[in-house]
Amino acid sequence: MTLRLDALRHWIATRHHLSPEACRWEAVAGDASLRGYCRVTFPDFTSRIVMDAPPTLEDSQPFVVIGREWQAAGLPVPMIHAVDLEQGFIELDDLGNDSLHHHFGTDAEARSGTTQALDLLDEIEKRAPIASLPRYEPDFLDEEMDRFPDWGLTRWLGIETPPQWPEVKRHLLGHIAALPTVAVHRDFDAMNLMIHQDRLWIIDFQGALAGPLGYDLISLLRGRYHRWSRQEMDLWIEGFRQRCLTAGRLSPDIDGETFRAGVEAIGAQRQLKILGQFCRLCLRDGKPSYLEWLPHFYAHLDEGLEALPALGDFHRWLRESYRPAMEARLAEHRATSGAGGRS
Template sequence: MPDTSPAQRLDRLHRWAAECHGLPSHAIRLRLAAGDASFRRYFRLTLPDDTTRMLMDAPPEREDSHPFVAIARRWRAAGLPVPALHAVDLDAGFLELDDLGDTPLQHCFAGNEAPDTLAWHERAMALLHELQNRAGPDELPAYDTTLLGRELDLFPEWCLNAWLDLAVPPGWETLREALIDSALAQPVVSVHRDFDAMNLMVANDRLYLIDFQDAVAGPISYDLISLLCGRYCRFPPARFGAWVEAFRQRAVHDGRLPSTLPPETFLEQTQAMAAQRSLKVLGIFCRLTLRDGRAGYLERLPHFLAHLETALDGLAGHDAFRAWLDETFRPALTARLAAAEEAST
């Protein structure tokens, strides 16, 4: 039977952690460390010798932690930097993990063109190569037509209909089909699915992967796009193109991409992937606001709209959708955000 309140779950988590270490409850300390866009909460556990661990509280009626545990074990066995699992109770939804500190990668950024920002992106791309080279995708769910389409449909359902009260635009179905086809044409690798700076922790000057429970077997460019077109930075086309080409060359060298794939074709595939992800995020952020009552997501919508516009500039066709985006969607978004801000003051 589910616990009826966060306080009850916290008390149960406290007792579980103490039992895992053979200690009385009063001998350990727990404090809230973080929450995320799901129903998971994270608490920092401090043991009597001042060793710290991270406790994940994922109510099983709302969050299935089986994929996280299975992937964590496989990826760690493959030599990837993921937190070790020290205790697991999937029935309760409790996990004890390594404490990786409080520094997600975006805290190391100092502006789009700062040397440290660029260097950390280079390091993150190196980690992405490791992920794709070491972790086979065979045991992951497929990032197939159904899933890609379901993600794209978040845009008309939650951003257009639920938040802006706009009709589905001309050219939407054509664009939707083209983006799915482009994704499915790419080689299949292990895809973290949210390889954004917030899910890369910096500990002891090393990057670690977290929040990988939604990993799938899918397009090789998806995680690259998650990083380069994420929520914290926007890079000029020349830098973006140079990074995409460097990624392509390394992937060809490692055997993840065929040497016969022209650079311009892979660049276009990454732009299509960027458009797919931007549309998905626009829908998800509206859903998090409207359905889940989460704050702090609406102000990020213009950032991802800019990602979407840049991505579409790199794709041929879709003129009707592009015109609608400029003439109808952007003004409606601007007006709705202004109204929401005014209502909150």
């Protein structure tokens, strides 16, 4: 998005009793939302991050409420120093530029980073209050999945939704409903975990909901930056189940196979949402670079569905119909736009 730099400069200068020219401004990488971010460096060389979230486009109230609650609970989130919801400006701690995904270059680094992230996830599930969080309702999970046929099939590929689609959704939602409720970040990805002062910090938490245990686990394990083998996935999932059992967050009645199926069902729901949402980011929001991630997240979906044999017909349709159509359309897009390379 285009930052409202003049208004930001005036707001910060007024707050800190400085002239607008006294500070140095630097745009920093944004995300898939309509928010923008700047780093402001003050005359004493300290710095802050300023979020620009136009209130007609983004509701910043959840970010403020969750950020303050999580900080009060002892979770590592950036301190909120100032808020102007009317203008859509928020002043935050500057956690630097070193996100965890920069440290996923080798298997050993990815394993170490994932272990650290799961330790932090354990803290979130122990400490984050859920009473004030909206519930991740089945209707919302259903609507998210429908972005796949709406944007990913009809609008992007121009192909029909397979007839088994309603049953696919029912099956996935049934597995998800069997899991207990915790606070879920909903984008617990290595890019949203910053390394600062020798520890991990959580950012981009404004979408947190009270949702199914395992959502953030599978978001991390089937994220952008590493692909685990089936055996490694099973070990991560079972290790997490054991941790939850010890902490009392999971009933012993939920055995390993049931938990794995529930977690992979969440993963399938999430990958289907992403495959539609990234097409929407291109078609509606003018962000075509997200299309380059479609093969990556399709591969995650393909691997995850192996744990859900009841969806075998849908799995075959994805392999025989969706994948070839997606790859052909993506090749056509690259040829006509000169695109190539992920955001």
